[in-house]
Amino acid sequence: MKLTVDGRETDLPAVWWHSEQKIVQLIDQTKLPFQCSIHSCKTYLDVVDAIKTMKIRGAPSIGAAAAYGLAQAINEFWGKDDYLSNIQSAYDQLLSSRPTAVDLKNGLDYVREIWTDSAKEAIVYAQKFASRISMQGKKIGEVGKSLIKENMNILTHCHTGALALVDYGSAIAPLIASWKEGVRFHVYVDETRPRMQGRLTSWELRQYGVNHTVICDSASGHLMATGKVDLVILGADRVTRNGDVANKIGTHNLAVIAKYYSIPFYSAFPDTTFDINSESGADIRIEKRDPQEIYEVRGISTISKEQTSIQAYQDNTHCYNPAFDVTPAELLTGYITPHGILSKQQLIQKYMN
Ligand code: RUB
Numbered sequence: 001m002k003l004t005v006d007g008r009e010t011d012l013p014a015v016w017w018h019s020e021q022k023i024v025q026l027i028d029q030t031k032l033p034f035q036c037s038i039h040s041c042k043t044y045l046d047v048v049d050a051i052k053t054m055k056i057r058g059a060p061s062i063g064a065a066a067a068y069g070l071a072q073a074i075n076e077f078w079g080k081d082d083y084l085s086n087i088q089s090a091y092d093q094l095l096s097s098r099p100t101a102v103d104l105k106n107g108l109d110y111v112r113e114i115w116t117d118s119a120k121e122a123i124v125y126a127q128k129f130a131s132r133i134s135m136q137g138k139k140i141g142e143v144g145k146s147l148i149k150e151n152m153n154i155l156t157h158c159h160t161g162a163l164a165l166v167d168y169g170s171a172i173a174p175l176i177a178s179w180k181e182g183v184r185f186h187v188y189v190d191e192t193r194p195r196m197q198g199r200l201t202s203w204e205l206r207q208y209g210v211n212h213t214v215i216c217d218s219a220s221g222h223l224m225a226t227g228k229v230d231l232v233i234l235g236a237d238r239v240t241r242n243g244d245v246a247n248k249i250g251t252h253n254l255a256v257i258a259k260y261y262s263i264p265f266y267s268a269f270p271d272t273t274f275d276i277n278s279e280s281g282a283d284i285r286i287e288k289r290d291p292q293e294i295y296e297v298r299g300i301s302t303i304s305k306e307q308t309s310i311q312a313y314q315d316n317t318h319c320y321n322p323a324f325d326v327t328p329a330e331l332l333t334g335y336i337t338p339h340g341i342l343s344k345q346q347l348i349q350k351y352m353n
Contacts, residue, residue: 001162002207003027005036012038013134013167014061017068017123022075024068026056029163033203034300034307044073044090051097051104054195058164059237060137063103063272064130066094070111071122078119087115099285100246100324101237102275103133129272130166136270137168139338144174144233144268145181147341152185152230155220158248159197160235160268161204170268171233172204174336179210187212188223192248194293194321217250221257232258233336236269241352243329243344244281249322255331267327268336274351281326291319 002011015026024041030053031037039055041047047069050056056065073090077083091108098104110129114121148154160171169176175187187205189212191198198214205212215223223229232254238246245251245267258265278284295317298309313319335342339350 015065044069059101059103060133060165063107066104067107067126067129071126074122075119100287103272106272134167136338137165141173141177144336145178148178155188155229155232157190157234159200170235189214232265236267240278242280245327246284252325255327264333287323289321294319
């Protein structure tokens with residue numbers, strides 16, 4: 001993706017391996033959209049921290065970060081006593097850094113295949129995993145653009161762009177691909193409390209000049225009821241064998257309202273987001289994040305333009321912060337995958353064979 005870092009225009013993925021310095025680097029998503037900076041992870045423990053604190057976020061991007069983190073640990077412990085127990089501990093810590101997105105486990109397991117063979121190959125494997133994801137993002141864009149028509153109003157939730165999918169994006173990819181071909185439409189961007197990933201969506205759409213308007217999450221029902229939304233596209237953090245979709249908290253509400261008003265509702269994701277081991281959404285562990293994320297609102301000061309946070313509630317107010325919800329398969333119109341726009345039956349056939 002095109003970015004300006006420290007005043008210089010550059011083209012970077014969301015996360016990568018810096019081969020000379022032997023470190024994992026990533027775009028720090030907690031500083032965006034106000035500041036674009038690179039965060040360096042010197043050890044796998046820094047990768048664990050970057051995932052937990054959401055410096056890197058979005059299901060496929062955290063999968064790639066975890067793959068790089070494990071490859072980094074393999075290189076750190078290679079040839080040392082207790083190699084296997086150290087590597088297993090690194091795997092476990094990376095795996096538990098965020099529980100809902102299955103991409104994380106898929107990334108770790110991909111690198112695990114090589115962990116007793118070659119430290120050098122482990123890096124190559126992590127790179128392959130990451131580049132496969134970004135190529136799938138490109139494909140999702142090509143596949144999904146057939147849904148985007150001139151003058152449409154499209155609603156999206158959370159952030160599903162290049163930052164979330166190493167490059168290109170999932171749900172945003174069809175929007176950018178259509179826009180580049182001259183199709184003109186408008187996007188409603190859910191703010192997505194409490195982490196406000198809508199800021200990242202807005203930032204990414206601005207790079208391409210895509211018409212968009214940010215709304216509070218609670219405005220979406222009103223917009224759908226008054227005919228202002230033609231299509232809903234969003235991402236996924238885990239898709240189960242029966243087609244249920246875990247995604248950012250608030251997705252389920254949108255799906256119910258979209259169904260009520262017969263508005264097409266699609267989830268876009270790469271192969272790494274499909275969980276062959278989970279029967280249904282009931283098997284998914286929903287991450288509960290720190291209530292502080294609700295209690296405290298982060299942004300930049302309107303005066304100093306420095307990063308700051310304000311307390312939004314009285315001391316000791318009880319807040320509850322589940323990060324994801326599950327949308328049952330019957331509420332989805334279809335799934336935008338690198339293999340085409342699939343119905344529930346086609347999805348099951350594709351991924352279960
Ligand atoms: C991310 C989130 C995104 C999906 C997008 O949550 O819910 O919608 O990860 O994934 P968080 P994909 O910001 O808490 O990481 O790109 O596979 O559709």
